[in-house]
Amino acid sequence: MNKAFPTIQDVARAAKVSTATVSRALSAPERVSEDTRRQVIEAIERTGYAVNQTARNLRRKQTGAVVVLVPNLGNPFFSKILAGIEATASKAGLNVLIADTRQPHAGADRLGEYLHNNRADGMIVLDGSLSADFFSRPGRATPPVVFCCEWNDNAGLPSVRCDNSGGAALAVRHLHQLGHRRIGHILGPRDNVLTHERRRGTEAALAKLGLALRPDWVFDGDFSLAAGAQAGRAWLALAERPTAVTSSNDEMACGFIAELHRHGVSVPADVSVVGFDDIDIAEQFIPALTTVHQPRNDIGETAAAALISRIGEGKAGLETPARTRVLDVELVVRASTRAIDQQ
Amino acid sequence: MNKAFPTIQDVARAAKVSTATVSRALSAPERVSEDTRRQVIEAIERTGYAVNQTARNLRRKQTGAVVVLVPNLGNPFFSKILAGIEATASKAGLNVLIADTRQPHAGADRLGEYLHNNRADGMIVLDGSLSADFFSRPGRATPPVVFCCEWNDNAGLPSVRCDNSGGAALAVRHLHQLGHRRIGHILGPRDNVLTHERRRGTEAALAKLGLALRPDWVFDGDFSLAAGAQAGRAWLALAERPTAVTSSNDEMACGFIAELHRHGVSVPADVSVVGFDDIDIAEQFIPALTTVHQPRNDIGETAAAALISRIGEGKAGLETPARTRVLDVELVVRASTRAIDQQ
């Protein structure tokens, strides 16, 4: 900040009114006479005045900002979620702060400051691995928090996400309809709630069809392209191979397909693959990826709207019953899956 | 914010000292006696006190935040840039605000508030299309601004970016070495500074090799996958086709290759393709994409460091001579390019 910035005092002087009137002309123009308002506006222009948000926020006891906690900002998956959050928040006049929970400096203490130091009026958390007590501090009220995409059941907080288990089931049923009976699955990171839910959906759908998920057809992963490639190598090393594989996300599906390709194995001719997320590249991948579409922009917007309404109610994080919003997913059939002859 | 939050007054009372002493114990512990410090710490814990940043910022005349202006947050290209910025800013104790310049609500006025309403101590701009007068307001000082990736020469502001024309030249020379003489180019969005620079680098390199960029081998685009696919269709419709194409970014290169694939044309057997950026998927694309690697994380970190040093100097945007930092790129040869017999 520069001291050369004009203040409300300067405007008051220039308009020959009190600072209270200038303030009203700005925040409640209907409570000021036509004439006065004009004078104030004119004085504002003449002085080049702009409200000092810090002072306003201190006085109003708000920050005008929400913070989004992202596990690894470098992961492009989050871009459309962030875009949805930003669109909704900025429409409501809120600023959006971002913080990366995986940064070395981002200890729970540091991140907790956002919640407890009046830096933000609320928080959207994309990281389900934050422990429940991160969100509540002994003897202190806490601003509203909502989970988005990932979540932690123990925290008892509202959550907005897609239908993860349902999506996984969609993928399995699609492969089953194509005649596949030998179906494998690539996992996300261990201890991740999405990994867990998608695996659960996969197993449940398989069970309903009278099939089981063979342990040797479950491939470890971590949502990265490299992990997909590694799963590809694991698949190649198998004596008995599944004819189809569902992946816990698209990136691993792409890595899996690329690795098989490098070894002369073709998708979908030799094995069918279904992803999860429907990231941008899925449609232009070769082969175009069959996947479970997740409405990422919507999810971000819905989470922001949920947070904003909580902020409006003035409810703290734990006072209102937590509500879970599960948005629908849909299967997008493209070129990475193909019918198989009955075995 | 919740009124239940304890203030520095509560701590002072609990520790039986003045608020000045509490403040010092926090901000300048060496100016407080050992004993007093311990008492204050203990009182802070007992009360659950956390500094109110808004009050501190008002008093100190700073905001403790920088804002990043992103043209379309939904574009995953920016994720690693943002990650670099966030890492460096948070290390310096600064919060990171983001705003999308392409949102309908994001008029120049709204965005300008970040600069002129004491919302941020500085700004990083990823959007080169903002006009020069956006950054200076008549009669007002302006906090430091630095461009990142994109820039606007007219604004006279510091800028951090990769070597765009040099990268484009690298791509051309690589293709030339492989024997290609008929080389086309897919453009980014019209009026974009990166489009312009990369095209310029392409033409300059071509000229040096005694070649010209044929107008019918220049394909319109906008950095999107769909634009790449459209360029693919344009290539297919050509009577005389280039044997190699450089693309102004990776996404269009992928779209281009995918479209040709759908029409039975193979890369690199039938045409070689070089991208730009080296996004995550480039390596696992089929064929793996030869491209110009841009150090996105570095670029973000460097831009943040440049901004922070300007903030530290207390210089406003226009007071110090603008400095341009151009980071090196490098060609990553993968599978989308192949030698051709001399023609």
Place this chain on the structure above:
DNA sequence: CTGAAAGCGCTTACAG
């Protein structure tokens, strides 16, 4: 080393 007091730039009952 410590405290009393002023002040950062606003907003908002309160009174008229």
Place this chain on the structure above:
DNA sequence: CTGAAAGCGCTTACAG
């Protein structure tokens, strides 16, 4: 409709 005054929660010369 308007103004005087208090106060949001800090920090920082100033004085001792």
